[in-house]
Structures are given as C-alpha cells and as structure tokens.
Amino acid sequence: MSNLFNLINLEEVEEIFSSKVGACLGTERISITEAKGRILSQDFISPFDLPPFTRATMDGYAVKAADTFAASEGNKVYLGLVGEVLMGEEATEGLESGQAIRISTGGMLPQGADAVLMVEYTEKLGSELVEINRAVGSGENIVRKGEDISQGETLLKKGSQLRPQDLGALAGLGITEVEVYKRPRVTVFATGDEIINPEQRPQPGEIRDINSYAVISALEGIAKMSQGGIIKDSKEELEAKLRVATENSDVVVLSGGSSVGTKDLTLEVVDNLGEPGVLVHGIAIKPGKPTVLAIVDDTVVIGLPGHPTSALTVCKIVVQPIVERLAGLQDDLGQQNYLTASLSRNLASVKGREEYIRVKLEKEADSIIAVPILGKSSLATTMVEADGVIKIGIGKEGLEKGAEVQVLLF
Secondary structure: OOOOOOOEOHHHHHHHHHHHOOOEOOEEEEEHHHOOOOEEOOOEEOOOOEOOOOEEOOOEEEEOHHHHOOOEOOEOEEEEEEEEEOOOOOOOOOOOOOEEEEEOOOOEOOOOOOEEEEHHHEEEEOOOEEEEOOOOOOOOOEEOOOOOEOOOOEEEOOOOEOOHHHHHHHHHOOOOEEEEEOOOEEEEEEEOOOEEOOOOOOOOOOEEOOHHHHHHHHHEOOEEEEEEEEEOOOHHHHHHHHHHHHHHOOEEEEEOOOOOOOOOOHHHHHHHHOOEEEEEEOEOEEOOOOOEEEEEOOEEEEEEOOOHHHHHHHHHHHHHHHHHHHEOOOOOOOOOOEEEEEEOOOEEOOOOOEEEEEEEEEEEOOEEEEEEOOOOOOOOHHHHHOOEEEEEOOOOOEEOOOOEEEEEEO
16 A cells, blocks of 8 residues: 555644544433543533531631630730620521630631631630630631632633542532533454463463453543454454444544555554545554555544553553543643653664653652663563653653653553
C-alpha cells in the first residue's frame, strides 16, 4: 500500500484526529453514586449556599467578639450565659452584648454573635455566668453562610473529571444526579495464531495474551471496555469480527498485526471496511513505529504493535488521549500527567524518531531521580518496573545525566 510505513510525527496524529473525531459522544444523566471518574458535560452552578447557615467550627460559646477584647489570663471577663444551641436545631435566641450562648461544633450561630470562643479558654460559673481568659476575633471559629460555596457560583467546570471530593460537595448541596458525557465503547482484540488465552497452557510456539488485558486496564474508567478475544491470522475471521466490532464500538483496538509480513492483514481488511479507512501506518516514535490508525465510518480503529512495551507505550501516548477526547475530558490530545525529575545517567538516541524510555522514580535527598529501564520491547517486565516514560525529542541525539526531564506517569 502507498501509505505503508510513511512515518508521520506524533503532532500530525493530533491534527488528523482533531479534525476527524468528534469531541464527545452525547450526554446522559446519572446518579452521583455512579459518577466517580465521569466527565461533566456542563458547568455546575450552585443553586444554594453551603453551608446554608453560619455555623461553629469548635465547641465553646457563641459571643460578640468585641465583648472579649479585654480578656486575658490576668484579666478575666465575665459574660452572662443565656442559653444553648443544640446540634441539628435552629438557633432561635438572639445574642445581646455581654451575653454568651453554649454551642457545639457544627451548631447554628445565633443572631447577633460573630465568633465562637473555644471551651478551653472558659470556665462555667454556675448556670448563668461564663468566665473568659482569652480574647477572640470577629469571624474566629465559625464558617459563614455560603463561605464554602455561594449560590450562583460555578463550582465545577464543563469537562471536569469528577473526583470523590467533587461528589461530596454535590451531595452537600442536595444534588444527587449529574449530566455527564457518555463513555466511549472500546473493544480490544489480540491477534495472531501464536496468541492464546491466559487460562490455557502454552504449547511450543504459543504465548499467552498480555496486551489486551493491559490495554483494557489502562483505559478502564474513561471508557466502557469490552474484550473482543483473540483473532487468528485469517482474513475472513479478522473481517467478520472487525465488522461487528466497528458497528458496535466507538473505538476498536487491535494488538499485533501491524508489522510488515505475509500474515499481517490489518491494513487490507481495515481499509476495505469503511471510509475513510487507513489514515496512518507508521508513527515516528520508538517503541511503536508500526502503529495503524484508521477511521471506519464513525469508528476509530487502532492497530498496536505486538510487543508489550510497544503496545502499552502507544496506548498511553496515542490511544488514551483519543479515548479521552471522545469522553469529553479534554480538547487537545496528549495533555496528561507529568512529573519533573532529574535523569540518573546519559542516554543516547537516534535522530528522526521520538524515543520513549521507561523509567522508575527514586527519591534522593530533595530530588526525584528518573532511572532508565532499558530492555527489549518484547519484555513485559520493563513496564512492570516502570513508573512512567520520558521522551527524547525527534531532533536530539540523547540526554545528559542530570538533565531535567518530564516523566509521563503511568
């Protein structure tokens, strides 16, 4: 084929898919109990104040701060005790100058009070008098109405990935359902006559499936993952299974079958399944050069290299950003989590391809050190040991020991 190993840069992948792949797949309304990790499809504007009333953050006495300004260990101040606010009840009694009202943490601050004096700095004298040995400032030991979240405030932005603390805040406002983007449907296949299921015992020449399990785990949470199984090196089987998968998925991922060889049928079959067909065969990265990128009608099809390190690297830097884009998580591909570290040794590289090196992170004094893990891309253990990857740019011959590097975290 004319596009066979016509290598393109990673930036060109972003341009191709930004123009051909939609930003999201529609929305749905779900319970907040199911919403962890989902992507908010609209700004959330708070309909209420949180807290809905001014409340105490300490056990003690609700007071007017000005009444305590002269108080100290050597100069006690005395206030009249005129009541108590019980937890979960409305504060119905107002507070006048020279008075105090007993209050517990979380209790509603009475009208007229502007601070809470901690119980440790007081002594109750009988049933009607409180001795104070410390001054308190206005606003001390209280949270004012709407101080946490104000009515009309934008609490969460469209495109936010919902975290436990976000869901807790929504619950605090009485919100039990949210509008989120639908998760992309992703089907993952392993391909090759030599691949068998993990529960099977390998015969000579066979190897258990590693890649589809790793890819599914990497994308789980942002997508609805399906394991398509193993496709043997048969044009008929490949075409039949891909036709069904592309009709029922938003993304189809194939592991293996993307290198040049007599049994590598992916390019031919995918290109004939629908339009526009194969867009890319070959990205200028190492590992991961023989990656296939295609669109079959409205479904993205990605052919990963068969070696575990190559497959997982491409999954991280190419597949995950595309799936996140479809999920509504971000507008641009490749904006993922990075950590700055110092390189532990010199690294050489060949110009012409971006090279991704696996690294493990170590703490040294006040620095984080990135230690390269070198090994063949067919070795799964190099990924097990790694905390992430660093990139050597396409025009560089390497990096020097001590260089500041950005680690793309797994």
